[in-house]
Amino acid sequence: MSDKQVFSPGVKKYMEDAKKIYAQREARVVRMKKFKFDTIAVHGLYSIEEALNKNQGATIEPLYLATSQAYHDSDELEAALDYLIPAWTYTRYANPTTYYLEWTLALLESYRTGVDASCVATASGISAIASAVDPFLVKQKKGEEQINFVSSIQIYGGSFQNFSVRKMQERGIEVRWVLHPEDIEEWKTKIDENTRFLYAEAPSNPQQSFCDVKTIADLAHMWEIPLIIDTTCATPALMRPLAYGADIVVHSLTKSMTSGGLAIGGAMISRKPITTKVKNDSPLFKESFAEYVKHLPYRDNGPAASPVNALFTLNDMRTLRSKMDLLSQNCQKVSEFLSHHPRVYQVDYLGLQSSCLHKLAKKYMKLVDSDDGNGNEINRYGHLMSFRVDGPPENARKVFDNLKLIFRATDLGRIKSLATIPAISTHKQQGKEARRMADIPPQMIRLCVGGENPDDIIEDLDQALRSL
Numbered sequence: 183m184s185d186k187q188v189f190s191p192g193v194k195k196y197m198e199d200a201k202k203i204y205a206q207r208e209a210r211v212v213r214m215k216k217f218k219f220d221t222i223a224v225h226g227l228y229s230i231e232e233a234l235n236k237n238q239g240a241t242i243e244p245l246y247l248a249t250s251q252a253y254h255d256s257d258e259l260e261a262a263l264d265y266l267i268p269a270w271t272y273t274r275y276a277n278p279t280t281y282y283l284e285w286t287l288a289l290l291e292s293y294r295t296g297v298d299a300s301c302v303a304t305a306s307g308i309s310a311i312a313s314a315v316d317p318f319l320v321k322q323k324k325g326e327e328q329i330n331f332v333s334s335i336q337i338y339g340g341s342f343q344n345f346s347v348r349k350m351q352e353r354g355i356e357v358r359w360v361l362h363p364e365d366i367e368e369w370k371t372k373i374d375e376n377t378r379f380l381y382a383e384a385p386s387n388p389q390q391s392f393c394d395v396k397t398i399a400d401l402a403h404m405w406e407i408p409l410i411i412d413t414t415c416a417t418p419a420l421m422r423p424l425a426y427g428a429d430i431v432v433h434s435l436t437k438s439m440t441s442g443g444l445a446i447g448g449a450m451i452s453r454k455p456i457t458t459k460v461k462n463d464s465p466l467f468k469e470s471f472a473e474y475v476k477h478l479p480y481r482d483n484g485p486a487a488s489p490v491n492a493l494f495t496l497n498d499m500r501t502l503r504s505k506m507d508l509l510s511q512n513c514q515k516v517s518e519f520l521s522h523h524p525r526v527y528q529v530d531y532l533g534l535q536s537s538c539l540h541k542l543a544k545k546y547m548k549l550v551d552s553d554d555g556n557g558n559e560i561n562r563y564g565h566l567m568s569f570r571v572d573g574p575p576e577n578a579r580k581v582f583d584n585l586k587l588i589f590r591a592t593d594l595g596r597i598k599s600l601a602t603i604p605a606i607s608t609h610k611q612q613g614k615e616a617r618r619m620a621d622i623p624p625q626m627i628r629l630c631v632g633g634e635n636p637d638d639i640i641e642d643l644d645q646a647l648r649s650l
């Protein structure tokens with residue numbers, strides 16, 4: 183952003199015109215906020231007026247593949263590049279199709295939370311995580327003591343790699359792992375004045391760990407630092423951490439948010455404002471963190487979302503709530519079957535009463551806009567679970583190799599059921615010791631239950647387990 187405050191009359195005219203566009207956008211946001219979750223997911227900010235006046239009546243958000251925007255004259259160019267008017271300029275910075283995705287996500291994640299949010303969409307979940315954490319990991323002054331952040335160890339394997347190798351090994355930033363994220367006392371012992379943020383994942387992939395989001399957010403705020411949380415496996419249809427004080431939410435849009443399996447993407451959504459003691463020249467840093475990231479580090483580092491993927495994502499997200507309802511119910515049924523199977527010695531699914539984290543998850547994971555008949559929302563726990571096969575690791579491999587309907591793939595969050603063995607795939611690179619600490623034995627099969635009839639999934643699992 184430019185530091186000059188004097189604008190030419192030509193630029194000023196464009197700024198004046200922009201006020202109307204900002205006001206229309208604001209009115210649209212206010213109007214959409216009155217609607218229910220499903221309505222927001224279906225329409226986002228794309229209105230009838232917008233379709234008729236700007237987009238030839240197209241009922242679906244148009245796909246803008248052009249890499250850059252053209253301007254009427256030099257004044258508009260200057261105003262646009264100075265972020266003084268609504269403009270998308272260049273797809274590495276912004277794009278009209280991605281814009282619709284970002285607004286839909288901001289509205290869904292902040293739905294009935296009582297807070298406003300902004301969002302930046304990225305090329306992948308991992309780039310969303312990197313974009314969220316990096317701005318807090320800058321040295322504030324020369325000779326500063328070593329900075330650190332505190333993270334649950336029960337996180338996605340790629341996030342673990344990003345933290346332990348890219349941050350700790352390469353940049354010397356200390357990562358303090360919390361082994362039992364449900365235990366607030368452990369978080370407390372790890373924080374000091376050089377801690378920049380707290381990081382958690384709930385429910386976690388693949389162990390189904392969970393944490394008390396509100397308590398951890400309160401703890402973070404006592405230290406004047408933000409809580410960053412990955413709720414990829416829950417999606418805003420089942421949990422919206424902003425409601426409990428979380429500052430920043432990250433998602434892999436590649437997973438349950440889309441479930442279609444055609445697009446890779448990520449998103450970071452931040453509350454306005456976030457809690458942080460990190461100093462930054464831009465007021466947006468605190469006031470609208472996702473916008474700050476979009477304007478500056480995102481532009482400079484280049485993790486931009488592809489507009490094609492943004493459109494796939496938008497289209498898949500329209501049925502998010504009903505899809506998460508169906509998939510969660512299927513997963514519940516499959517997990518109950520497995521929990522009674524003689525060849526299975528442990529099933530981890532937050533929806534099972536036997537899970538020691540069931541009570542905690544029950545407080546947080548609820549199908550948005552549902553009603554159990556008594557005015558309470560219905561609990562739903564998503565479609566990721568894991569189970570452990572009796573005997574040596576070869577047994578788990580045998581069961582895995584005998585699956586005939588369920589795909590063997592490292593993916594998750596799909597409309598098709600998928601399984602993997604984390605110890606030899608997603609969590610292989612973190613090594614044996616870290617896997618032991620994160621409780622990922624080689625007997626564990628991670629299963630993501632899809633939209634097939636659950637009886638057919640059960641039948642496939644049963645025949646595979648019978649191969650032992």
Ligand SMILES: *Cc1c(COP(=O)(O)O)cnc(C)c1O
Pocket residue numbers: 306307308309338340341383387412414415433434435436437446447448594
């Ligand atoms: C897959 C995943 C990620 C990373 O997302 P990509 O889109 O694959 O980069 C982050 N967090 C969780 C919980 C995931 O499952």
